[in-house]
Amino acid sequence: MEFGDAGAESFSASVLSVKKASSITVRLDKVDGEIVGKAEFSADGLVTVPLTGAVGKHDVFFVFAGDFEADYWEFEDSKTSIPQGPFCKAKLGDPEAKCDLPVVGAKIEGTANFIDFENYDVGGAGKAYYDMDTKNQGGEYREDRVDIVKNGDGFAVGYTQKGEWLEYTVNVQAGGKLPFELSYASGMDNTGVQLFMDDEPITDTLALTGTGEFDTYGTFKGTTTKELTKGEHVLKVMVTSDYVNLDWIAFGESEGSAEDIRNGTTGIVPKIAAGAAGMANAFARAAGSYRVFDLMGSELGNIRLNAGATLTDLKAGLKTAGFGSGVYVVRNPAGKTLKLQVGE
Ligand SMILES: [Ca+2]
Numbered sequence: 001m002e003f004g005d006a007g008a009e010s011f012s013a014s015v016l017s018v019k020k021a022s023s024i025t026v027r028l029d030k031v032d033g034e035i036v037g038k039a040e041f042s043a044d045g046l047v048t049v050p051l052t053g054a055v056g057k058h059d060v061f062f063v064f065a066g067d068f069e070a071d072y073w074e075f076e077d078s079k080t081s082i083p084q085g086p087f088c089k090a091k092l093g094d095p096e097a098k099c100d101l102p103v104v105g106a107k108i109e110g111t112a113n114f115i116d117f118e119n120y121d122v123g124g125a126g127k128a129y130y131d132m133d134t135k136n137q138g139g140e141y142r143e144d145r146v147d148i149v150k151n152g153d154g155f156a157v158g159y160t161q162k163g164e165w166l167e168y169t170v171n172v173q174a175g176g177k178l179p180f181e182l183s184y185a186s187g188m189d190n191t192g193v194q195l196f197m198d199d200e201p202i203t204d205t206l207a208l209t210g211t212g213e214f215d216t217y218g219t220f221k222g223t224t225t226k227e228l229t230k231g232e233h234v235l236k237v238m239v240t241s242d243y244v245n246l247d248w249i250a251f252g253e254s255e256g257s258a259e260d261i262r263n264g265t266t267g268i269v270p271k272i273a274a275g276a277a278g279m280a281n282a283f284a285r286a287a288g289s290y291r292v293f294d295l296m297g298s299e300l301g302n303i304r305l306n307a308g309a310t311l312t313d314l315k316a317g318l319k320t321a322g323f324g325s326g327v328y329v330v331r332n333p334a335g336k337t338l339k340l341q342v343g344e
């Protein structure tokens with residue numbers, strides 16, 4: 001291996017099926033050669049240790065002790081190492097672009113309040129995220145180990161396994177215990193995540209009930225169990241049970257639901273209404289045909305709305321057209337979809 005003149009800074013290994021206290025010793029040139037680092041662990045996960053003296057060109061020997069399987073391993077050198085920091089989507093097209101940090105505030109008012117799980121921090125494995133396999137299994141959006149899947153015209157993190165985690169640098173503008181809403185989908189009966197701020201738990205394990213399908217998203221509403229403090233902090237989401245697709249989370253009070261605000265603010269929404277309800281209503285504002293689907297994606301029919309209609313008009317229109325009580329997915333003339341419930 002060529003460690004270069006600057007040398008390798010750290011060694012990381014993803015270990016599975018750890019049955020007792022185990023270790024990986026990194027030695028140079030021969031099986032009993034110089035020790036440059038030793039990773040010790042007694043549980044599954046990513047273990048990272050600093051290296052000393054891993055400079056220049058050497059044969060490298062890993063000496064395993066204990067009982068475990070090594071999933072993958074890597075060396076990080078000081079030159080290519082990137083510090084953890086916020087991900088800025090606009091930079092993908094323009095390196096000079098600037099992004100504001102997502103806002104954790106008292107009120108959900110617009111797009112700034114939505115933390116999209118696929119926009120996890122840069123900095124790489126072990127710093128900004130931990131993913132159990134080396135490939136992006138969804139193949140979308142970012143070239144990393146995190147598994148990203150399509151979700152409508154956006155993205156979500158998929159193929160999540162217990163123990164995986166993701167981090168987000170955020171701007172906390174309101175202190176105290178804050179309500180939040182988290183958008184997820186899972187074909188499992190039950191799954192879960194836990195939230196942390198600067199590695200301190202801010203919620204208990206959130207029990208997320210399955211939504212039936214991995215592409216049917218619903219939201220979980222909760223409140224942090226710990227008081228947040230203002231300033232720049234790092235939010236972490238830890239998967240506590242296998243297979244939950246994670247779309248976004250938003251903190252703060254909302255009129256109605258964050259989901260309505262989200263559906264009203266994504267896409268080509270004109271900045272007409274300031275309030276949350278106004279933004280959700282933007283979904284039904286354009287005149288034209290609104291196509292109606294069931295949750296499995298089968299088209300059931302369509303209705304027409306006049307310009308300036310509201311969500312209430314949309315629901316009334318569905319009723320008038322003979323759609324019974326239930327949950328429908330409606331696609332507006334601009335191609336945006338909204339899941340909504342029609343009552344009795
Ligand atoms: Ca992966």
Ligand SMILES: [Ca+2]
Binds near residue numbers: 131159164
């Ligand atoms: Ca994964």
Ligand SMILES: [Ca+2]
Binds near residue numbers: 246
């Ligand atoms: Ca998303």
